[in-house]
Amino acid sequence: MISIQLNGEPLAVPEHASLAAVLHERRLDPNAFALVLNAELVPRNRWQHIRCRAGDKLELFSAVAGG
Amino acid sequence: MTQRPPGSLSDRDFMRYSRQLLLPEVSESGQQRLFAAHIVIIGLGGLGQLAAQYLAAAGVGRLTLIDGDRIELSNLPRQLLYCEADLGLFKAEVAANKLQAAHGGLALRHHCLAFDADNAGHLLAPLLAEPHALVLDCTDNFLTRQRVNQACIERRLSLVSASVAHFQGQLFCLDGRSLAASGCYHCLFPADTRLSQSCSTSGVLGPAVGVMASMQALQALNLLLDINDGGYLHRFDAKSLHWQHAKLTRDPDCPVCSPLWS
Numbered sequence: 375m376i377s378i379q380l381n382g383e384p385l386a387v388p389e390h391a392s393l394a395a396v397l398h399e400r401r402l403d404p405n406a407f408a409l410v411l412n413a414e415l416v417p418r419n420r421w422q423h424i425r426c427r428a429g430d431k432l433e434l435f436s437a438v439a440g441g
Numbered sequence: 442m443t444q445r446p447p448g449s450l451s452d453r454d455f456m457r458y459s460r461q462l463l464l465p466e467v468s469e470s471g472q473q474r475l476f477a478a479h480i481v482i483i484g485l486g487g488l489g490q491l492a493a494q495y496l497a498a499a500g501v502g503r504l505t506l507i508d509g510d511r512i513e514l515s516n517l518p519r520q521l522l523y524c525e526a527d528l529g530l531f532k533a534e535v536a537a538n539k540l541q542a543a544h545g546g547l548a549l550r551h552h553c554l555a556f557d558a559d560n561a562g563h564l565l566a567p568l569l570a571e572p573h574a575l576v577l578d579c580t581d582n583f584l585t586r587q588r589v590n591q592a593c594i595e596r597r598l599s600l601v602s603a604s605v606a607h608f609q610g611q612l613f614c615l616d617g618r619s620l621a622a623s624g625c626y627h628c629l630f631p632a633d634t635r636l637s638q639s640c641s642t643s644g645v646l647g648p649a650v651g652v653m654a655s656m657q658a659l660q661a662l663n664l665l666l667d668i669n670d671g672g673y674l675h676r677f678d679a680k681s682l683h684w685q686h687a688k689l690t691r692d693p694d695c696p697v698c699s700p701l702w703s
């Protein structure tokens with residue numbers, strides 16, 4: 375296991391876990407968020423191809439459409 | 442439409458805009474550029490009505506206001522341009538009348554209709570020949586935001602987009618200078634994104650809307666003045682008052698913006 379941060383909280387995830395797998399494991403709806411990895415957005419169709427590394431900071435931004 | 446005559450700034454302009462002219466990033470040439478700018482504001486609710494006031498007051502030469510909604514009682518706590526006497530009237534029309542009364546040199550156009558894929562071409566056509574053109578997305582729903590994004594990408598128009606609901610606000614700016622790296626709104630939130638919050642279902646505090654509208658107007662001026670060309674998503678938490686910033690990333694497979702690079 376490696377340690378990352380999800381929305382500022384520490385989280386242990388399996389080594390080589392993809393971003394998509396982390397969301398799946400947490401039962402988070404992948405269609406409800408934009409995902410920010412170390413202060414850069416990751417397009418949704420890249421989530422299954424990018425693997426977590428120790429110390430990664432993940433943030434989930436839900437879409438806001440009001441005005 | 443009336444319009445400010447071209448040429449150098451009058452003595453009255455120097456007095457009126459003195460506080461922004463003092464900024465080297467603005468100066469006389471920047472003010473001339475604001476006079477020459479044309480901004481289309483889509484949505485005259487909480488965001489649009491305030492952004493429009495700031496941009497008109499800064500001396501932006503032309504504003505086009507688009508909104509098909511009428512003023513409702515529940516708008517008044519955050520849409521401060523409108524008052525009780527305006528209830529039931531079209532937002533775009535009332536906003537245009539009030540802005541014109543406050544800023545005689547401003548050229549205003551308004552359309553009391555909802556922006557959609559069918560009227561996008563007609564509504565945005567006047568921007569296409571303008572050197573300092575800009576669209577502000579101040580709308581209140583996801584579908585319209587996707588349409589505004591698509592219309593701007595197709596026409597290579599710069600877009601400053603703000604949104605707010607519950608205790609969260611988001612702001613980003615798409616511009617030709619940063620677009621190859623940033624991608625578009627669909628890269629950020631694809632069309633099948635599920636939304637949890639809107640102002641009408643989850644509520645919002647007036648000043649939280651004002652913060653986002655002020656940032657949107659500021660980003661618009663920064664863009665027109667070449668101070669900042671966007672490419673970041675800024676997220677505001679209205680409870681903690683914290684801001685977060687994330688670099689936008691283009692999705693090479695995005696159906697909306699990838700045609701620009703093919």
Ligand SMILES: [Zn+2]
Pocket residue numbers: 624625626627628629692695696697698699
């Ligand atoms: Zn895109």
